[in-house]
Amino acid sequence: MDPAVVDLSRLQFALTALYHFLFVPLTLGLSFMLVIMESIYVMTKRPIWRTITRFWGTLFGINFVLGVATGITMEFQFGMNWSYYSHYVGDIFGAPLAIEGLMAFFLEATFVGLMFFGWDKLSRVGHLFVTFMVALGTNLSALWILIANGWMQNPVGAAFNTDTMRMEVESFREVLFNPVAQAKFVHTVSAGYVIAAAFVLGVSAFYLLKGKYPGVAKRSMTVAAAFGLASSLSVVVLGDESGYALTDNQKMKLAALEAMWETEPAPAGLAAFGIPSMADRKTHYEVKIPYVLGLIATRSLDKPVEGIFELVAKAEDRIESGVIAYGAVEALKVNPNDMAARATFEQHRRDLGYGLLLKRHIADPRQASPELIKQTAWDVVPPVPVMFWAFRIMAGIGFLMILLFATAFVLVTLRKHQTKWFLVLAVAAIPLPWIAAEMGWVLAEVGRQPWAVEGVLPTFLGASSLTVPQLLISIAVFTLLYGALAVVEVGLILKTIKRGPYALHDPAPDGSPEPEAAVA
């Protein structure tokens, strides 16, 4: 494999995936906020709640469409750029993507048209049902995508088949109920809810600062405060790290984001600050808070948390075993009936992926010297400084969000919507949860390196046999196209916000009594 092709493929995937996830979380959260707002409308029959629902619905639509458009890229990119990956794990990985289309994406996409165009064609309850189906569809969509991603982090329920040279499903139930996938799902959709709540809170605060549409803004703010508080608590408490004790790579992820080189005796402390150095293999100027890491990582005070050195030593053993598994696979390629080779393979199969790590340095892993194996074992360490800081930014913003929404909740309960310093803060806070969510994906995916599928397939082996010019063309066009669309989208959102909630529908002044007949 040409290393430039691998690096460019990774760059393109990172760019398109991170870009896609600018739109997805707002869709995830705003769809349920629309359900809440519209439910209030259905229960109270007060037209202002319909105005509120339709206003946020318009913003939802502008955002939704880019989520859909950039999602098409994601669905096809595995085959285009990660062809060997698609072959190697397609037997497991393809299924959740197909089910996502069938069970979730059809639901949201079929009903979303009716949500926008069906206001006059459906009863109040009928329309609420449609809105709910959109929200359900978007969130189920996230479930299946995270089952697929969770399997890359913790590949349960599958085994390598030497006849087909790929991983195949053994237990679909294990793939579905993968604990890493479940933790990821809750954490990711909660993050989406926080983003939507911060968006609604911030835009409402902007209106209140300008003294515009107070009726719509105050009510929206109330919904955002309650929804945001619950979600921000959920995103932090039900964090992703509950799965971090499960596998060697997940443990490595934890050690890397903590920049924890040596194994910590129980109960492990959490580094609040430090400057990790890959070259020195240590963290300078470290400041530790006792007990916290042990609680997060092992949910206990008596279990140690393994450090990078110990995990690398483990990887070295697994590479040695993987070389034997690799040799057996090569023998079985020549003669599928070689019983001795099959027995050897069965014994070492769980380390085959570790043997493949050597292919980055040597064409035939069987020829690897002990020094090369020692050196390759360090490949299993992801970039520690990136992990260390991405985690601190993400978690820091997570706690800030709890503070923000708790304050909002108190102010709203006391009917002090007009607290100016808070309104300014709420507007300024809009981008923060997006940054946290992007950092979360950096943690999850950079932290998984060097693996495409943990312990099974190294990333560099997964790429397609493409050429550098092909990738340069696609990256350049994606950058231009996505950049232009981002400008257009932000422009349209700002324009819609400026025109306000009465621009299209319900030309009644805010808060004034409206006759029930106008409701339709």
Added chain:
Amino acid sequence: MEIPVDFATLRVIWWALVGILLIGFALTDGFDMGVGALLPFVAKTDEERRMVINTVGATWEGNQVWFILGGGAIFAAWPFVYAISFSGFYLAMFVVLTAMILRPVGFKYRSKRQDPRWRAFWDWALFVGGFVPVLCFGVALGNVLQGAPFRLDSDLRAFYDGSFLGLFSPFALLCGLLSVSMLVLHGAAWITVKGEEGPVAERARRIGELAGLASIVLFAAGGFWVAFGGMGFRIEGLADAAGPSNPLRGAAAVREPGAWLDNYGRHGWMILAPVLGFAGAALALLGLRAKSAWMAFTGSSASAVGIIATVGLSMFPFILPSSVDPRSSLTVWNASSSHLTLFIMLVVTIVFLPIVLAYTAWVYKVLWGRSTTAALAVNPDLY
């Protein structure tokens, strides 16, 4: 777990199911794309264009899922085909992607500003989003019929000899044009079904008639080319229908000019597919002439079903033959997922596809009625 359906049967079922999904895509998203490709030509004023866009405005999003699901189903059922075709046709796929990214945005953003230049830009985006993917899909199928230039090594990693421009051979271009005329006919028929009567429908009928004639001529020409142009592959000896999914094991494929007609000799009923392709297009022409919108739409649908089925049936059991190393060719017997995955995906499909069809039908029913220019003035939700 004991799997109640045997491997070979499941492989054939999935071949049929992927075919059904692709036909579902052509029938639903196909008319959206046809409408997009027709937009600048059938509708001249902004009002006319909005009327045309709103014939698909509320439903294109759901229809597009057939495309996404087609991709997902190929990934799940035939990982080899997904991996090799998408990377082998990399730049062509990339062109399709950019066009398909412009399309949703075009629908949603066009109406957000009054500026005529803004609207004209998105009109062309919608045209590109309809025309380009349809052309590329046809070109891709043409390449599949001729065989794609890939080979597999012993790790089953694929390597390619082809280039982007190499995809556009005369035969592949003919397939591309057939695909365009087939779906332009379908889109034109849809405009007569869902749009209002008047100059737009008149233009749609005129262009639709041309597209219908072109479909018939190109389909016939393509048929002759396939029969006598030296195309075709055949499996040497007996394929192991339940063997491991490994193209390098088992019976080898060879190039065999004319072999794409083999199946019609063996199973006479298969001739119904090309007959449907021609008869449907003829019915659509009649419908357009007689101003019977539903006859036209039924005809264009039948024609698309017939043409796509013809390609699939002619090639069976091949899915993606290799022109440079026929041994690497992908077939129904050597390129599928495992027995268990095929079975689970079948169960999921049996449960969910009827549900999808039911609520899709309900949504179409609620949104029933023609798109009119009069409605544009009173309904601010319309595009």
